[in-house]
Amino acid sequence: MKRSFPALVLAALVAFAAPAHAKPLSGTVSTDGSTSMEKVIGSLGEAFENEHRKVKFTYNPTGSGAGIAAVKEGRCDIGLASRALKEKEKSSGLKATVLAYDGIALIVNPKNPVKDLSLADIAKIYTGEVANWKEVGGQDSAIVLIGREAGSGTRDGFESVTKTKDACKYRQELTSTGDVITTVSQNPAAIGYASLASVKKSVRALTVDGVAPSEESVKDGSYKVQRPFVLVTVEGKELAPAAKGFFDYITSPAASRIISAAGAVAAH
Amino acid sequence: MNTQRTLEHLIYGLFLLLGLVAVGCVLLITAYLVFSGLPAIREIGLVDFLFGDTWASTASEPRFGILPFILTSIWGTAGAIALGVPVGFFTAVWLAKMASPRVRSIMESAVSLLAGIPSVVYGLVGMLVLVPGIRTFFDVPDGASLLAAILVLAVMILPSIIKVSMTALQAVPQEYEDASLALGATPIETYFRVSVPAAKSGIAASVVLGVGRAIGEAMAVMMVSGNVANMPSLFESVRFLTSAVVSEMSYSSGLQREALFSIALVLFFFILLITASLNFFLKRGKEA
Numbered sequence: 001m002k003r004s005f006p007a008l009v010l011a012a013l014v015a016f017a018a019p020a021h022a023k024p025l026s027g028t029v030s031t032d033g034s035t036s037m038e039k040v041i042g043s044l045g046e047a048f049e050n051e052h053r054k055v056k057f058t059y060n061p062t063g064s065g066a067g068i069a070a071v072k073e074g075r076c077d078i079g080l081a082s083r084a085l086k087e088k089e090k091s092s093g094l095k096a097t098v099l100a101y102d103g104i105a106l107i108v109n110p111k112n113p114v115k116d117l118s119l120a121d122i123a124k125i126y127t128g129e130v131a132n133w134k135e136v137g138g139q140d141s142a143i144v145l146i147g148r149e150a151g152s153g154t155r156d157g158f159e160s161v162t163k164t165k166d167a168c169k170y171r172q173e174l175t176s177t178g179d180v181i182t183t184v185s186q187n188p189a190a191i192g193y194a195s196l197a198s199v200k201k202s203v204r205a206l207t208v209d210g211v212a213p214s215e216e217s218v219k220d221g222s223y224k225v226q227r228p229f230v231l232v233t234v235e236g237k238e239l240a241p242a243a244k245g246f247f248d249y250i251t252s253p254a255a256s257r258i259i260s261a262a263g264a265v266a267a268h
Numbered sequence: 269m270n271t272q273r274t275l276e277h278l279i280y281g282l283f284l285l286l287g288l289v290a291v292g293c294v295l296l297i298t299a300y301l302v303f304s305g306l307p308a309i310r311e312i313g314l315v316d317f318l319f320g321d322t323w324a325s326t327a328s329e330p331r332f333g334i335l336p337f338i339l340t341s342i343w344g345t346a347g348a349i350a351l352g353v354p355v356g357f358f359t360a361v362w363l364a365k366m367a368s369p370r371v372r373s374i375m376e377s378a379v380s381l382l383a384g385i386p387s388v389v390y391g392l393v394g395m396l397v398l399v400p401g402i403r404t405f406f407d408v409p410d411g412a413s414l415l416a417a418i419l420v421l422a423v424m425i426l427p428s429i430i431k432v433s434m435t436a437l438q439a440v441p442q443e444y445e446d447a448s449l450a451l452g453a454t455p456i457e458t459y460f461r462v463s464v465p466a467a468k469s470g471i472a473a474s475v476v477l478g479v480g481r482a483i484g485e486a487m488a489v490m491m492v493s494g495n496v497a498n499m500p501s502l503f504e505s506v507r508f509l510t511s512a513v514v515s516e517m518s519y520s521s522g523l524q525r526e527a528l529f530s531i532a533l534v535l536f537f538f539i540l541l542i543t544a545s546l547n548f549f550l551k552r553g554k555e556a
Contacts, residue, residue, distance in 0.1 A: 173496050182396075
């Protein structure tokens with residue numbers, strides 16, 4: 001399992017700072033699902049394990065659909081989905097609790113006069129239908145599309161929100177958020193996407209449909225390029241004590257710092 | 269006497285063991301690459317894998333064709349050799365035969381320093397200077413391209429070409445050159461008609477070494493080439509065999525991950541070929 005080092009350190013610090021519970025929990029907490037949630041759930045699991053030494057935390061990165069199926073069939077305690085549950089899934093007796101929101105900022109060079117794009121424009125730009133900035137109110141120059149590598153959670157999130165899966169005509173596929181930001185900051189014609197938490201001053205985040213990306217606008221849903229990280233449980237079925245403890249822990253305000261360190265906006 | 273012999277044996281065993289560690293590592297890596305690289309090739313099919321022109325590893329219908337990577341690696345290396353070899357070769361001739369000792373020692377340490385610069389630094393300078401430079405100079409929308417990678421690689425292979433060629437040129441017996449000069453040839457004629465032919469296997473080895481360095485480089489090219497699995501084209505974003513492995517490894521799973529190992533296996537074969545030809549040139553040099 002891969003986790004970023006700073007997030008780990010922070011997670012460990014938070015865990016040690018929190019007061020230990022009176023009654024020690026034991027057993028296993030198994031989670032299964034979205035690969036995009038790996039960093040968030042990994043940091044939370046680590047912190048929880050540090051706090052409750054006898055609890056074993058497992059995470060199976062299979063994908064949102066597989067995670068939902070697993071919790072439904074009782075193969076794991078908590079399913080992880082990086083999308084809202086469909087009506088059909090809800091009516092089949094599953095309960096969704098939003099853990100966090102993953103906000104993705106659209107970034108351009110500060111020299112670019114374009115300030116706002118609609119979600120539809122973004123999709124058209126990334127599929128190559130709109131190839132010049134002047135078509136969306138900018139200067140007459142080709143749009144340079146910067147994206148992430150296949151398998152990246154941010155790419156997966158961006159492409160699913162804009163419905164451009166497998167259709168993006170990238171000019172560059174970079175392997176880290178930092179590279180995307182550096183590249184966009186150097187090319188006045190570039191547009192890229194990056195996790196909201198890591199956007200720096202060297203680039204400008206666009207407003208989408210008139211809404212600026214921020215922790216608030218992501219949380220209240222007015223900023224569109226985002227998706228929820230959902231904990232899926234079975235309606236009316238009591239969680240095992242360890243899993244219950246984990247569930248309560250990660251949905252408590254105390255966990256929000258770990259969640260933001262892992263790059264998402266905590267919902268609680 | 270007896271204790272000394274035991275000591276000898278012990279030391280012999282220890283050195284043998286240390287030597288075997290290196291050999292063991294090579295064998296282990298080879299075996300690991302073959303075992304983890306073959307399943308994906310078997311599943312995708314060798315022809316589809318090597319000659320497929322589309323790489324879409326996470327699409328709903330994944331495609332694993334690495335022809336763009338192979339061609340990019342070949343073109344990128346060829347370009348770097350085309351630019352780097354003339355520069356390196358003439359620098360080596362000048363340093364070995366013409367430069368004054370003072371200039372030579374300064375230049376030699378500069379070349380050694382060039383060899384010691386980590387590839388990520390080359391990549392960073394390329395990303396921050398070369399890529400924007402190409403964009404404004406050629407007036408293209410984006411500078412991250414095959415050309416940028418070729419330029420970076422050309423600089424990166426310079427030290428190995430210069431140093432190995434220089435050593436070969438310096439090893440040419442003085443008598444050859446003296447004879448040529450005595451027969452009335454000018455110094456330049458002597459260097460290019462006598463010294464260079466006499467050192468040709470060493471110079472060829474330096475080129476092969478440069479090829480090896482260029483084809484195996486991952487970090488620097490990944491930072492300047494844009495990383496999209498396009499067919500190679502000078503001003504287009506491209507992905508090399510090496511960067512194909514590195515860029516997707518961190519989040520890959522299942523067949524995608526296995527296919528990355530298969531790419532590494534293909535790269536390994538390329539390197540084997542290069543090493544074999546290097547040995548060939550060096551052996552020929554010794555016999556000549």
